[in-house]
Amino acid sequence: MFVDFCSNCRCQVFHPGTSSGGVSSDEGGGDMPYSWSEPYWFCDQFYNGTVQSLAMQQWPANADGSPARGCVQSAECVECMTAAGSITPTGKQTWSAANCSDECYPDGLVAQNTIEQLEYAAAHKEARPFFIASGMKRPHMGWFAPDSFFQLYPNSSVRELDSLPSAALMDLM
Numbered sequence: 063m064f065v066d067f068c069s070n071c072r073c074q075v076f077h078p079g080t081s082s083g084g085v086s087s088d089e090g091g092g093d094m095p096y097s098w099s100e101p102y103w104f105c106d107q108f109y110n111g112t113v114q115s116l117a118m119q120q121w122p123a124n125a126d127g128s129p130a131r132g133c134v135q136s137a138e139c140v141e142c143m144t145a146a147g148s149i150t151p152t153g154k155q156t157w158s159a160a161n162c163s164d165e166c167y168p169d170g171l172v173a174q175n176t177i178e179q180l181e182y183a184a185a186h187k188e189a190r191p192f193f194i195a196s197g198m199k200r201p202h203m204g205w206f207a208p209d210s211f212f213q214l215y216p217n218s219s220v221r222e223l224d225s226l227p228s229a230a231l232m233d234l235m
Contacts, residue, residue: 103175105133105168106199107206111149111158112140113168133175139166148206157205159212167206169198 108114115132135143139162143149146160164170176196183189200207 101131103131103133105172105175107168107204110151111143111155111206113171133168133171135166135171139163142166155204159207159209161209164208167200167208169200170208172196172198 104115106114112118113133113135115134116130117132118134119130121130140149142162143158143160143166146158146162148155148158148160148162160166165174173196176194179192179194183192
């Protein structure tokens with residue numbers, strides 16, 4: 063028996079250029095928009111530390127003509143991250159730990175939007191059954207996260223490995 067259900071995607075579930083459903087291979091997919099019953103909601107981090115999405119760049123619409131969707135960094139977040147040196151005009155740093163809220167980062171925005179989608183489905187019977195694919199990017203290079211996450215593992219508590227475990231070398235052999 064086939065059951066109709068609502069499916070939507072928050073952030074990239076697959077790597078760009080594969081089946082995430084974004085408008086192009088640069089925006090998280092583009093090759094399977096028919097996989098989702100709602101337009102794909104993209105959220106990533108630009109090379110300079112700002113949030114990247116169709117909505118953040120103020121693009122007029124998705125390829126199917128629907129309004130641009132995706133995460134948008136608030137002016138307060140841009141100000142906080144700029145003051146902390148996390149947003150730079152010269153390019154992405156290797157890591158950055160700013161004392162800014164979770165919602166200043168793509169994963170925090172994805173989590174916030176996913177919670178909103180779950181709350182909507184709980185309150186609207188017509189939105190059920192549903193499936194949400196919600197992709198978190200971290201941990202991933204560059205290491206951009208709120209300072210509170212870095213504080214969980216102070217440098218003094220992290221030890222260097224004397225050598226790599228053999229399992230880590232499997233793909234290199």
